Amino acid sequence: MGKPTGFLEYARREDPRRSPAERVQDWEEFHIALPDAVREQQGGRCMNCGVPFCQTGMLYEGRAFGCPLHNLIPEWNDMILSGNRGHALSRLLKANNFPEFTGRVCPAPCEKACICGIYGDAVTIRDNELCIIEDAFATGRIKRRRPPQWSGKKVCVVGSGPAGLAAADQLNHRGHSVTVVERSEHPGGLLTYGIPNMKLPKSVVQRRISLMTDEGVSFVCGVDAADPKTAHRLLEEYDAVLLCCGAGVPRPLGFDTAGVGGVCYGTEYLKSAVERAQFGKEEAQVPSAAGLDVVIIGTGDTASDCVATALRQGCRSVTQLVRRPRADYLNDQGQLPLDYAHEEAEAVFGTDPRRFGVQVQSLVSGEGALTAVVTTEGDTLPCQLLIGATGFAGCESNVCHAFGVEADKTVQTLPGSFSTGVEKVFAAGDMRRGQSLVVWAIAEGRSAAAEIDRYLIGYTNLVPSL
Structure with missing residues (x-):
């Protein structure tokens, strides 16, 4: 001290x-x-x-x-x-x-x-x-670190989010040959596609990916391991496979959206915004908020990031509907904290975009296009883009089926372990833990790496975080 x-x-x-x-x-x-x-x-x-x-x-x-x-x-x-x-x-x-x-x-x-x-x-x-x-x-204190020798063991990490990257980094430094498989066009998972650039610049993510590549990790993008043939090939070619595919299945909105355009989930919207702003992909899946009235359902980081992104895209208006009452969000001084997105909305429109204790009751559309939403308070809000940021229900089942691992909302692993019931297949991160924080995902990846290292060579000097 x-x-x-x-x-x-x-x-x-x-x-x-x-x-x-x-x-x-x-x-x-x-x-x-x-x-x-x-x-x-x-x-x-x-x-x-x-x-x-x-x-x-x-x-x-x-x-x-x-x-x-x-x-x-x-x-x-x-x-x-x-x-x-x-x-x-x-x-x-x-x-x-x-x-x-x-x-x-x-x-x-x-x-x-x-x-x-x-x-x-x-x-x-x-x-x-x-x-x-x-x-x-x-x-220049960060320098390339390559292991003094290679173990001859090959590990495939499926998914390049924070858990997958942490495990790959740990296993690579232990001397194992690590390949990270990613289904998107660019590596980084949530770090690349789920967090806007103003919070986490993509140059920072790419800087780390480039360093890991220089240290020996291989990244293969555009490969979907949910394909049974791909999963079979990975199981044959590698000594261990670690599944780190996240828990990206969105929680249902709770009302009928069939046949209505202009409705999406928060992660879909943020990914499309990143593809436009950072990678120049104009044909993104979800439309831009430019010139539109935007309504966002939910609270938390994803909802705030959607507010901030809509503002930068030039939305006509933005409203955030929060299910719980305002009193639930007051701090010890009885004040309502503003995060970065709410500060920005006040600067642009002069008011906090949040409405508390309110939800969407029904949609109003014309010729299949969303025009407004009716709230549980009975008023009608103009809306051409409705974004659901209400959390996640679990991991996608197709990858689990391809590798034959048991899963409910998350992958089932052995008690106190990252090992699944399938030989040499492990799981970590949100896919195993459920929706969580980046720091917990890194801890999961580090801990899974220690278990895989022991599985491969009989012992480990990696210290698990969990």
């Missing part, structure tokens, strides 16, 4: 953001890094608790506390204070393969477990983490 009184002397300062009115005009990242001297003070606020709950990563009474990766948070906070960014990086990478992802999109359960937050403001753990890894890339 380099500064015993740091938490008393320094106030919490988060990374500033570009103004909402400015950032809504583009797709660029909106966070701005703090000066080094201020960042060192933020590291100095860490109390280096005797029991650092921030890194416990435990489940208690159905709630998660601390970092699931067991990040060595007090150690690298102390290194930030002392200006030793190199040592901070070495401690950070001990537990986290991709701090550049979690430092941007993780809701920071570590900060909710920070002791400083009991009577004041928690340490800016997430911002500190992002500072370490981005400084490392900028200064």
